[in-house]
Amino acid sequence: xxxKVIDVGVDFYHRLVNRDSLxxxxxxxxxxxxxxxxxxxxxxxxxxxxxxxxQLDFSHVKKIGPSFANEAFGYFTKYTKPKQxxxxxxxxxxxxxxLMIIEEELNAGYxxx
Amino acid sequence: xxxIKINKNKLxxxxxxxxxxxxxxxxxxxxxxGFFRLISPKRIPDMAYARDYYAVLxxxxxxxxxxxxxxxxxxYYNNQRKTNLSIQKREKQCRRLEAFINKLDKYDExxxxxxxxxxxxxxxxxxxxxxxxxxxxxIQGMLxxxxxxxxxxxxxxxxxxxxxxxxxxxxxxxxxxYQKLLKSELSSIRSQYIELMRDARIACYKSII
Numbered sequence: 001x002x003x004k005v006i007d008v009g010v011d012f013y014h015r016l017v018n019r020d021s022l023x024x025x026x027x028x029x030x031x032x033x034x035x036x037x038x039x040x041x042x043x044x045x046x047x048x049x050x051x052x053x054x055q056l057d058f059s060h061v062k063k064i065g066p067s068f069a070n071e072a073f074g075y076f077t078k079y080t081k082p083k084q085x086x087x088x089x090x091x092x093x094x095x096x097x098x099l100m101i102i103e104e105e106l107n108a109g110y111x112x113x
Numbered sequence: 114x115x116x117i118k119i120n121k122n123k124l125x126x127x128x129x130x131x132x133x134x135x136x137x138x139x140x141x142x143x144x145x146x147g148f149f150r151l152i153s154p155k156r157i158p159d160m161a162y163a164r165d166y167y168a169v170l171x172x173x174x175x176x177x178x179x180x181x182x183x184x185x186x187x188x189y190y191n192n193q194r195k196t197n198l199s200i201q202k203r204e205k206q207c208r209r210l211e212a213f214i215n216k217l218d219k220y221d222e223x224x225x226x227x228x229x230x231x232x233x234x235x236x237x238x239x240x241x242x243x244x245x246x247x248x249x250x251x252i253q254g255m256l257x258x259x260x261x262x263x264x265x266x267x268x269x270x271x272x273x274x275x276x277x278x279x280x281x282x283x284x285x286x287x288x289x290x291y292q293k294l295l296k297s298e299l300s301s302i303r304s305q306y307i308e309l310m311r312d313a314r315i316a317c318y319k320s321i322i
Contacts, residue, residue: 017246019282022288023287023288024246063250063253065246065281066274066277066278066281066282067281067282067287070278070282095257096257097253097256097257097260097270097274098257100267100270100271100274101274101278104271104274104275104278105278105282108278108282111282
């Protein structure tokens, strides 16, 4: 199966800050993002291999917040380890600090259990 | 195999001293007295010889001294330029870090105001939350410009990002309504926050010499 490529800043939104509909204005939140692009990964079978599933292009993203990263990516720490999450969900054109935020959330684990 | 590293400045100074010694020797060589008698049996045969000898010696040593002066001057200029650049770079770094710490102080102040419930009502609390987000956006922006420009390392950056990870992921700080804020719960959150902020501050301060 061909890997999906998403230009996050264009296809979704350029400010990734809200965890869910209850945070701030609730628009373009992480739950919505996860359901839209990463729904197929929400089961144990999907994590039996480390094949690339999706490429997220962050070149048009202005900001990514910790709570968004935790809900969108940290959610999958219930299935696997941070390293495998970043192998399946490949972050392209992302700046070093934003990647550190995502890594921090993956290492800290999902906080909205 | 690694070659021997030669300090150019020391080499030039060494050559300069060697030259001075040689010059002293050549100056007193024909005079034939004391110690020089042992190493040079030559005498000055006449005044014409002495005049020619010292004329040659003076012009040759003038050229050598001039060349050494130019070389030493070049090294001095180069060193001075490097030192000035390094001072300027450090001053810029300190100014950036000062602005960064000011932003972190503001961020800390707003978080503390939420944690100590200094907000008068829900509107005031919402304003504080907006200020927390806005301040950390500036902090993140400065880090994205290059944390090396602030003189901090990747690990230091992670320590700073951890503070906001804690705040942003904490529902009590970010979304709990004004009526539901409980002092007892906030005090435990505050102690965790203070620990993380202390690490972030250490990360900033350790880069200040």
